Amino acid sequence: MKKLNVSSSPHVRSRLTTGSVMYDVVLALMPATFFGVYHFGFHALLIILMSVFSAVATEFVFDYIAHRPNTVKDGSAVVTGLLLALCLSPTVPLYIPFLGSLFAILVVKSLFGGLGQNFMNPALAGRCFLLISFGAVMTDFGVDGLSSATPLAVLSTGGSVNVIDMFLGFTTGAIGISCAALLLGGIYLLATGGITWQIPVSYLGSFAVAVSLLGPVGFNVRYLAAQFCGGGLMLGALFMATDPVTSPITAGGHIAYGIFIGLLTAIFRVYGTATDSVSYAIILGNILVPLIDRISIPKPFGLGDNAKKPKPTIPKAAAILTCITLLAGLALGAVNFMTKDAIEAQNLAANMASYSTVVPGAESFGYDDAITANVKEYSEETYGRGMYGKVYINEVVVGQDASGNTVGYAINVTSADGFDGNVSLSVGFDLQGTIQGISFTELTETPGLGMRADEDEFKGQFTGRNVSKFTLNKAGGSTAQDEIDSISGASTTSGAVVNAVNAAIDFYANYVQ
Amino acid sequence: MRHNTFRGGVHPAAMKELSCNKPITYHRAKGEMVFPLSQHIGKPAVPVVKKNDPVLAGQIIARADGFVSANIISSCSGKVAAIEPRLTSSGLMAPCIVIDNDGEYTMKEGIGVETDCAKLTSAQILEKIQAAGVVGLGGAGFPTHVKLMPKNPDDIDYIIANGAECEPYITCDDRLMQEQPGWVVGGLRVVLQLFPHARAVIAIENNKPQAIESMRKAIANEQRMEVMVLKTKFPQGGERNLVHAVTGRKMASTDLPANLGCIVDNVTTLAAIYHAVCLNEPLMEKGFTVTGDAVAEPGNFLVKIGTSFAEILEAAGGIKGDLKKLIIGGPMMGVAATDLNVPICKAYNALICLSEDPVELAEEQMTACIRCGRCTRVCPVGLTPQAMAVAAEKKDFARYEKIHGLDCLACGSCTYICPAKRPLTQLFKQTKQMILSRRKR
Numbered sequence: 001m002k003k004l005n006v007s008s009s010p011h012v013r014s015r016l017t018t019g020s021v022m023y024d025v026v027l028a029l030m031p032a033t034f035f036g037v038y039h040f041g042f043h044a045l046l047i048i049l050m051s052v053f054s055a056v057a058t059e060f061v062f063d064y065i066a067h068r069p070n071t072v073k074d075g076s077a078v079v080t081g082l083l084l085a086l087c088l089s090p091t092v093p094l095y096i097p098f099l100g101s102l103f104a105i106l107v108v109k110s111l112f113g114g115l116g117q118n119f120m121n122p123a124l125a126g127r128c129f130l131l132i133s134f135g136a137v138m139t140d141f142g143v144d145g146l147s148s149a150t151p152l153a154v155l156s157t158g159g160s161v162n163v164i165d166m167f168l169g170f171t172t173g174a175i176g177i178s179c180a181a182l183l184l185g186g187i188y189l190l191a192t193g194g195i196t197w198q199i200p201v202s203y204l205g206s207f208a209v210a211v212s213l214l215g216p217v218g219f220n221v222r223y224l225a226a227q228f229c230g231g232g233l234m235l236g237a238l239f240m241a242t243d244p245v246t247s248p249i250t251a252g253g254h255i256a257y258g259i260f261i262g263l264l265t266a267i268f269r270v271y272g273t274a275t276d277s278v279s280y281a282i283i284l285g286n287i288l289v290p291l292i293d294r295i296s297i298p299k300p301f302g303l304g305d306n307a308k309k310p311k312p313t314i315p316k317a318a319a320i321l322t323c324i325t326l327l328a329g330l331a332l333g334a335v336n337f338m339t340k341d342a343i344e345a346q347n348l349a350a351n352m353a354s355y356s357t358v359v360p361g362a363e364s365f366g367y368d369d370a371i372t373a374n375v376k377e378y379s380e381e382t383y384g385r386g387m388y389g390k391v392y393i394n395e396v397v398v399g400q401d402a403s404g405n406t407v408g409y410a411i412n413v414t415s416a417d418g419f420d421g422n423v424s425l426s427v428g429f430d431l432q433g434t435i436q437g438i439s440f441t442e443l444t445e446t447p448g449l450g451m452r453a454d455e456d457e458f459k460g461q462f463t464g465r466n467v468s469k470f471t472l473n474k475a476g477g478s479t480a481q482d483e484i485d486s487i488s489g490a491s492t493t494s495g496a497v498v499n500a501v502n503a504a505i506d507f508y509a510n511y512v513q
Numbered sequence: 514m515r516h517n518t519f520r521g522g523v524h525p526a527a528m529k530e531l532s533c534n535k536p537i538t539y540h541r542a543k544g545e546m547v548f549p550l551s552q553h554i555g556k557p558a559v560p561v562v563k564k565n566d567p568v569l570a571g572q573i574i575a576r577a578d579g580f581v582s583a584n585i586i587s588s589c590s591g592k593v594a595a596i597e598p599r600l601t602s603s604g605l606m607a608p609c610i611v612i613d614n615d616g617e618y619t620m621k622e623g624i625g626v627e628t629d630c631a632k633l634t635s636a637q638i639l640e641k642i643q644a645a646g647v648v649g650l651g652g653a654g655f656p657t658h659v660k661l662m663p664k665n666p667d668d669i670d671y672i673i674a675n676g677a678e679c680e681p682y683i684t685c686d687d688r689l690m691q692e693q694p695g696w697v698v699g700g701l702r703v704v705l706q707l708f709p710h711a712r713a714v715i716a717i718e719n720n721k722p723q724a725i726e727s728m729r730k731a732i733a734n735e736q737r738m739e740v741m742v743l744k745t746k747f748p749q750g751g752e753r754n755l756v757h758a759v760t761g762r763k764m765a766s767t768d769l770p771a772n773l774g775c776i777v778d779n780v781t782t783l784a785a786i787y788h789a790v791c792l793n794e795p796l797m798e799k800g801f802t803v804t805g806d807a808v809a810e811p812g813n814f815l816v817k818i819g820t821s822f823a824e825i826l827e828a829a830g831g832i833k834g835d836l837k838k839l840i841i842g843g844p845m846m847g848v849a850a851t852d853l854n855v856p857i858c859k860a861y862n863a864l865i866c867l868s869e870d871p872v873e874l875a876e877e878q879m880t881a882c883i884r885c886g887r888c889t890r891v892c893p894v895g896l897t898p899q900a901m902a903v904a905a906e907k908k909d910f911a912r913y914e915k916i917h918g919l920d921c922l923a924c925g926s927c928t929y930i931c932p933a934k935r936p937l938t939q940l941f942k943q944t945k946q947m948i949l950s951r952r953k954r
Binding site (some may be wrong): 004005007008009010011012013014016017018019020021071074076110113114115116182196221244245246247248249251252276293297298299300301302303321 | 519523525526541681723753755763764765766768816836838839840844845846847848849850851865867870871872873874875878879882883884885886887889893894895896897899900916917920923924926928929930931932933934936938939942
């Protein structure tokens with residue numbers, strides 16, 4: 001007789017394979033991908049292709065070098081590449097998706113043992129890596145060279161946004177911007193069993209509750225709708241948090257995990273910035289998964305149901321998880337509050353030294369309540385409606401001489417448009433509005449280039465001038481009162497400084513004089 | 514509360530259309546007949562015949578050894594050729610009585626004589642069932658007389674006739690209910706007589722409309738019986754899931770159905786009870802399906818216990834085309850066979866011949882676990898196979914037991930659904946064996 005196959009039962013298998021599960025996710029992401037390319041144009045397509053290519057190539061090369069079985073055909077690298085591309089700005093240069101996917105696959109996935117072994121979502125980890133390494137490029141969502149704020153940035157400064165446009169995706173943001181298209185994909189996955197309802201519902205639900213409780217406007221349907229549609233929340237809730245490898249196994253675990261990241265996202269959004277709240281919340285949730293898995297093993301069917309004295313108790317696992325979630329949420333909130341004050345106190349001390357430099361005649365500094373009220377009004381949002389880029393007025397102090405007469409004012413401003421983060425400086429004015437000098441309180445630019453802003457050759461140019469607005473002269477050799485020579489090779493830094501000083505002049509003219 | 518179903522489960526392709534319209538044919542084996550001494554759960558039976566002894570059909574050839582054991586009955590007439598170890602379907606040698614079948618099927622006296630069961634006492638009924646060697650014919654092979662003697666007979670309020678037949682391919686219960694509903698009803702009458710406070714529920718999956726119709730007709734005049742239609746889902750016929758679907762009661766792994774007031778018997782077992790008690794016919798034959806895409810003429814048979822699989826396959830026209838895999842029992846919980854020259858035992862109900870081996874394909878497609886959690890969603894007893902697999906692979910037996918790994922029914926649902934094609938059920942069966950053998954030491 002011919003040889004027969006012997007195996008342990010069951011002898012039939014479903015059609016599902018790892019590949020089919022992965023390509024179902026790719027299919028579900030197609031509406032959002034197409035919309036992104038349609039809305040943002042050809043460069044978005046290039047970003048997507050580069051990201052997917054880089055992910056697949058990295059996995060292929062790693063498997064080849066490490067003599068591991070080639071796992072490219074399971075499609076998980078394609079999902080990672082695509083997800084990473086969808087949460088990138090459509091304007092990023094192509095090395096960004098290339099590096100992001102390389103990091104995601106190589107460091108986060110392959111080095112931890114490949115498929116199923118990574119403890120963080122590779123796409124999100126890749127995105128966080130990019131955010132940390134290339135902050136300025138990653139948070140620039142401008143289109144066609146025009147700097148424009150994302151809807152959530154506008155919302156956080158009290159502006160109003162068009163929720164319908166946000167829902168459909170006709171706004172600025174990442175490539176995977178269309179909530180409608182993402183929802184379509186999410187519904188497909190729900191219907192075909194690719195994802196279950198527990199994570200998206202508990203995530204969005206706890207997020208809504210927390211934002212209503214902690215947020216600036218309380219419970220407000222429009223505000224909530226905008227929060228839901230912006231900042232990659234849909235992409236996160238439907239496709240990132242539900243990543244099977246990095247989410248818990250059981251339904252109970254899913255709910256605890258969803259609530260945890262929902263709370264974190266809300267805390268990060270309310271007290272932090274919108275660009276990265278979802279990413280960091282989910283990554284932190286990923287780290288909790290082994291713990292959740294360990295304690296969320298459900299009771300088997302029928303166990304204890306027929307015992308003589310059934311005692312109604314809250315399932316232990318649920319109680320533990322709720323406690324952990326609450327504690328973690330509280331701890332994060334507390335840390336946020338404490339460090340916020342400490343950092344502010346430090347900043348103030350540093351600022352005091354700079355105030356003395358820029359208001360030479362002052363013996364002591366104090367606050368003017370009327371001016372401070374105006375500062376408060378503008379401290380949380382960009383000053384000047386984008387005229388000076390991302391500029392914030394931090395503080396205005398009044399300088400007084402030994403006999404208590406006002407001799408000048410110092411205005412501390414921050415521009416977030418530096419080459420490598422924030423540039424903060426104090427501008428000193430005398431009572432006529434002539435600049436007495438500028439002094440940096442925060443400058444972390446490139447040494448030898450942007451850092452030269454702190455040299456007198458550049459910053460001395462402002463002293464003694466009294467103009468309504470400076471312009472940056474990139475060519476050098478300026479003669480006019482309102483022209484400032486750029487630091488050669490550091491026009492971004494120079495521009496940020498000029499913008500910051502201009503904002504200070506504007507504020508001085510409007511609210512101090 | 515009634516549910517008609519349970520949480521979890523899978524929907525493998527039914528494949529019942531291959532044989533569900535083939536009427537049961539009566540098969541009389543010709544060659545030598547082999548009767549393993551252990552065809553049931555419990556102690557093996559003890560031979561009461563010697564080599565060269567003449568035997569009649571219906572004669573006891575091995576007696577139950579103790580209470581939890583069962584008689585073995587010769588299904589043919591002839592003489593004892595040998596009492597020796599023979600290959601059985603498990604792939605191992607086991608002690609068997611071999612009878613040289615004379616092909617006459619001369620019956621022992623008194624077989625086929627009708628008895629009015631209403632005139633019998635409970636003790637007499639149980640004695641007849643025990644003598645007839647009836648065991649659970651759905652697959653488990655638990656001695657039926659033991660099941661019918663619970664500690665609390667007055668608390669039994671449900672007799673569940675298991676006609677779910679949730680395993681793919683198999684159709685012999687379906688055909689039995691269509692063609693001989695009277696046997697099932699007769700068996701239920703006997704059992705109801707033992708449990709005066711109970712009512713009978715005949716539970717059938719909704720993919721067998723003809724069987725449902727046939728059973729409904731047959732019980733039209735029965736006060737204490739009803740037919741309940743269940744959702745088609747594997748493992749709907751599993752005892753714990755069936756009790757839940759019918760009564761809403763939840764059986765833990767440590768519970769017996771009787772603890773929850775239920776007696777569950779397969780419809781084929783009930784037919785055997787009817788034959789044993791009302792017709793004085795011991796268990797000699799049973800319904801059997803031969804099917805699969807590699808069988809020339811798939812069909813349903815009433816087959817003599819002790820017939821070899823090779824012979825019944827011959828009766829179904831033999832193999833057609835390529836043969837890659839033979840399965841004894843259903844594809845979800847059955848055993849892969851290596852050799853067909855082994856006897857059909859009491860609890861076997863199907864032979865499936867496949868030209869493709871889905872497991873072979875699955876082994877090619879296997880990847881690392883992607884933690885998708887589908888195994889958890891389909892587990893019919895609420896376990897977490899993914900976590901069990903992690904513990905089992907690490908040989909962390911304490912953890913394995915803590916997360917209730919020993920509750921696993923080995924139903925195969927998790928392995929069926931797994932996209933990464935992990936051999937979960939196999940791992941769980943091995944781990945269970947390892948843990949139990951350590952305990953014994």
